[in-house]
Amino acid sequence: MKPRRIIEVGLPRFLAWCLLGFLFVPILVVIPVALTDRDYLSLPQDGVSMQHFAALADWSKGWLPSMLTSAGIALACAAIATALGVAFAVGAWAAGGWWPSLMRILLLSPMIVPPIIYAVGMVKLWARLSLLDSYTGVVLVHVVLALPLTVLAIGASLSNLDQRLVQAARSLGARPMTVFGKVILPNIVPGVAAGALLAFVASWDEITVTLFITGRAVVTLPRRIWTSIQDAVDPALAAIATVLLVVTVLALVARALIEHRQQMRKS
Amino acid sequence: MRNFKTTALLLTVPASLMAIGLYAAPILQVLALSLTEPKFGLANYQGLFANAAVGRVVMTTVKVSVMTTVLTVLASYIVAFAIIHMSAGWRRISLFLVLVPFWISVLVRAFSWITILRRRGVLNSTLMDMGVISTPLDLVYNLFGVTVGMVHYMMPFAILLLYANLSDIDRRIMQAARSLGARPATIFWRVWLPLSLPGIALATLFVFVFSLGFLVTPALLGAGKTLMIAEYISVQISSTSRWDLATSLSTMLLLVVGVIVFAAMRSPALRAAFVARPQQ
Numbered sequence: 001m002k003p004r005r006i007i008e009v010g011l012p013r014f015l016a017w018c019l020l021g022f023l024f025v026p027i028l029v030v031i032p033v034a035l036t037d038r039d040y041l042s043l044p045q046d047g048v049s050m051q052h053f054a055a056l057a058d059w060s061k062g063w064l065p066s067m068l069t070s071a072g073i074a075l076a077c078a079a080i081a082t083a084l085g086v087a088f089a090v091g092a093w094a095a096g097g098w099w100p101s102l103m104r105i106l107l108l109s110p111m112i113v114p115p116i117i118y119a120v121g122m123v124k125l126w127a128r129l130s131l132l133d134s135y136t137g138v139v140l141v142h143v144v145l146a147l148p149l150t151v152l153a154i155g156a157s158l159s160n161l162d163q164r165l166v167q168a169a170r171s172l173g174a175r176p177m178t179v180f181g182k183v184i185l186p187n188i189v190p191g192v193a194a195g196a197l198l199a200f201v202a203s204w205d206e207i208t209v210t211l212f213i214t215g216r217a218v219v220t221l222p223r224r225i226w227t228s229i230q231d232a233v234d235p236a237l238a239a240i241a242t243v244l245l246v247v248t249v250l251a252l253v254a255r256a257l258i259e260h261r262q263q264m265r266k267s
Numbered sequence: 268m269r270n271f272k273t274t275a276l277l278l279t280v281p282a283s284l285m286a287i288g289l290y291a292a293p294i295l296q297v298l299a300l301s302l303t304e305p306k307f308g309l310a311n312y313q314g315l316f317a318n319a320a321v322g323r324v325v326m327t328t329v330k331v332s333v334m335t336t337v338l339t340v341l342a343s344y345i346v347a348f349a350i351i352h353m354s355a356g357w358r359r360i361s362l363f364l365v366l367v368p369f370w371i372s373v374l375v376r377a378f379s380w381i382t383i384l385r386r387r388g389v390l391n392s393t394l395m396d397m398g399v400i401s402t403p404l405d406l407v408y409n410l411f412g413v414t415v416g417m418v419h420y421m422m423p424f425a426i427l428l429l430y431a432n433l434s435d436i437d438r439r440i441m442q443a444a445r446s447l448g449a450r451p452a453t454i455f456w457r458v459w460l461p462l463s464l465p466g467i468a469l470a471t472l473f474v475f476v477f478s479l480g481f482l483v484t485p486a487l488l489g490a491g492k493t494l495m496i497a498e499y500i501s502v503q504i505s506s507t508s509r510w511d512l513a514t515s516l517s518t519m520l521l522l523v524v525g526v527i528v529f530a531a532m533r534s535p536a537l538r539a540a541f542v543a544r545p546q547q
Binding site: 005008009012013015016017019020022023024026027029030033041042043084085087088090091092094095099100103106107109110112113114115116117118119120121122123124125140141143144147151170176177179180201205207208211212222225226229230232237238241244245248249251252256 | 270271272273274275276277278279281282283285286287289290291292293294296297300342345346348349350352359361363364365366367368370371372373374375376377378379380381382383385387389392419422423451452476479480481482483487496497500501504505510513514517520521524528
């Protein structure tokens with residue numbers, strides 16, 4: 001290669017791989033730390049140990065209850081957010097006009113407005129309604145924060161749907177609920193599934209607002225992790241991080257395989 | 268016919284009520300409280316501007332946000348640009364390396380950085396074992412640690428935004444430039460860069476706005492020593508109960524974010540990238 005070509009093509013490419021390494025490699029550090037044989041955050045000294053993974057399964061250590069709490073809240077949030085999101089997205093798509101557009105902006109605004117501002121407002125509101133540190137309070141807040149994702153996912157599905165399908169169904173005498181349930185809904189199933197999954201993940205990961213509206217009664221997994229990071233001693237933290245990392249990688253691989261198979265089927 | 272539209276509008280009601288009652292109302296109350304707590308007037312805002320601690324926090328926030336935005340957008344552009352020039356196989360691998368940090372919890376990522384950067388962390392012990400340094404470096408719980416963590420958090424977003432934007436650019440334009448004798452550097456500066464400006468603007472906007480109000484990473488990697496607005500607000504509501512400060516600072520933050528987004532939306536390119544395509 002000519003020197004000029006090395007600088008113009010090789011160097012940027014090399015930099016890009018370094019940056020990809022910067023993104024990925026630091027996350028892997030939790031794996032050796034989770035396997036440490038010491039009871040403080042460190043790399044394994046005299047061999048590896050699974051004791052910190054065992055601690056995750058120990059009910060009294062609090063990790064397992066937090067995982068169940070988070071899973072329960074995330075399931076409830078995903079169910080409610082998906083139902084509300086489908087109804088809204090389909091209704092807005094079919095009706096059009098200023099009201100759905102305005103409400104769409106409001107529903108999407110949690111994606112831009114810093115969550116700390118919302119946290120300040122919700123602490124005040126939940127204190128007045130006695131919903132601080134309650135499951136209902138957390139689920140409702142998570143639904144508000146997940147709705148932008150479900151509305152966007154379902155909206156993306158709807159934008160591929162032909163409006164004439166609806167006109168055809170109506171001209172053949174289908175009643176409104178039949179049109180929504182039997183014509184539109186079956187055509188947007190992928191978007192609805194994506195929306196539900198995004199809502200689940202959003203709730204499972206939510207920390208900023210949850211931190212302020214929960215206390216001793218409702219300890220979600222992110223909240224448990226947050227407290228534990230501030231103490232910064234327990235290697236069980238690295239073990240839970242490793243578990244989350246493995247689940248994420250498996251989910252991404254599974255998605256890639258499914259997409260690959262769909263492409264194979266199409267071609 | 269009207270029946271159908273009424274049903275459609277009724278379907279939008281539950282989510283709308285939720286957004287009004289549980290999102291707009293609490294935030295409007297924050298704005299209202301900033302003017303009435305403890306008594307009606309603009310006293311809280313006068314206090315805000317006279318408060319030296321608030322001034323320092325705002326300066327730190329702006330400094331960290333600007334550094335994060337510049338570094339993130341630059342680094343992400345390099346990565347996104349390289350990815351669109353890769354073969355399909357390498358592109359899949361690269362996108363995987365971007366998507367894992369994208370999906371993994373922000374807490375896990377902050378924790379990884381603490382493990383690596385703290386005084387007895389992985390990096391310091393490795394460097395000391397190798398004899399490069401004799402005393403551990405202060406890499407976290409300061410401006411450096413916060414910025415590293417923030418750039419690491421923001422990069423996957425920015426890369427995916429820029430990647431989507433760069434993929435949409437018509438590659439025949441570059442072929443035309445090359446066939447007319449332009450060198451690679453010329454093609455980059457005169458063709459790629461101008462065509463990707465909307466994507467760069469969108470990524471800059473997102474990263475800057477996210478950085479301004481970001482709580483988790485600055486709080487964990489700054490540990491109270493590098494204090495940014497969101498963490499300062501959180502201290503006001505959870506430990507000192509200064510609702511006057513919390514609500515007026517929140518209002519200012521909301522105003523700043525609103526003005527930035529509003530100003531950005533005036534640019535047609537950004538609006539096109541942002542707003543959903545109108546339905547036919």
